[in-house]
Amino acid sequence: MRIDELLKGAYERLTFVSDTAQLDAQLLLAHVLGVTTAYFYTWPDKILEHSSIAEFEALLQRREQGEPIAYIIRHQAFWTLELEVAECTLIPRADTERLVEVALALIDPMAANCVLDLGTGTGAIALALAAESPLSSVTGIDFNEEAVALARRNAKRNQLDVDFIQSSWFDQLDASNQFNLIVSNPPYIDPDDEHLAQGDVRFEPRSALVSEQQGLADILHIIACAPSYLSEAGYLVFEHGYDQGAAVRSAFLAQGYTDVKTHQDLGANDRVTQGRKPVIG
Known part of the structure; x- marks a missing residue:
């Protein structure tokens, strides 16, 4: 044929x-x-x-x-990178590139920033930031041991120096670790969301998709804990659901963060929200 x-x-x-x-x-x-x-x-x-x-x-x-194409052929393009993917992690998506764009706008790419990616999965966000900010020290964290191993392989594949460690959010970090920028694409889907039974997400790990409190539990936890790990004037930036912008902004403001704003994706949906470390005193 x-x-x-x-x-x-x-x-x-x-x-x-x-x-x-x-x-x-x-x-x-x-x-x-x-x-x-x-x-x-x-x-x-x-x-x-x-x-x-x-x-x-x-x-x-x-x-x-x-079954998603990326799981079948075992790789996916993201930013300027080619990434190995596996069923232990989410498939990197184009919407998440908006998070990378926002994050890069908040730091000087030619400065020696300390950057943390929470829930790194394939390492997509951490590796994209490392590629664009070569002087920065970038750390990626994931609670899933298989995901950490996958992210390390992707770092080697793309010849990028990123430190990937296993941890449940900040648990394995000491408060002496201070970051200029913390980014995260955490689980943010409501457990009762009907879309969980549709499309590619049926095949993706539920633990990387779903969060309690209408999808906000992990975001709220990170917002509360992050100030201890942010340097002065450091930023925390999330990807979230299209209908969660207002709730995430409110959570940031309730914890005293400043410069809180939401950025839209190419579909004009709320997608990424930032906040600057609360001023103490």
Whole structure:
């Protein structure tokens, strides 16, 4: 079978399960053949071997069941990085790049900042910040041992120096650790949210998605604890749900943070909120 014929049939099958059926099919076949998707426009009439077709069919069936592309091909692009992904962590998403943009605007990228990423997962945020602020000391924390190992592999893969450690939020940090910037994409979905039974999130770890108190429990905990670990005028920045901006701003203000503001994503949804360390005295 020719490449273009195989892809056409795959597009049609995936239309029922994906809004990006064409791209999904191309990514799966590119993974099987070890090429980029540009190859398909150069060699659409290339005849494929039966073994390649069989391997592609197996992956295609997994995608038809709703399994995310990133888990099937085991990698995902984020910022300027290529990251390994696994079922122990969330899949890095384009919305989270907004968090990176906001964070970078709050620090001098040519200064020796101390940066902490809470709930680092694949290490995406920490590694993106390290790539853009090479003089900074960046630490990533995750409670999941498998995620910490994955993040370390991603650091090596992208040749970036980031310290990844296992901890439940701040538990393994001493208060002598002071950070100019703390960032986090914590669990923020309400346990009763109907979207948990839909799409890619069905396959992602629930512990990385769900938080009590209508999705705000982890955010509230971090807001309360972070001042002890922020340097003077340091910032705490969160990614959160599209409908949580007001609640997160209120939580920041209730704890005395200043310069509190919410930033929107490309879809004009509230996505990232910042706060500066409370002034004591």
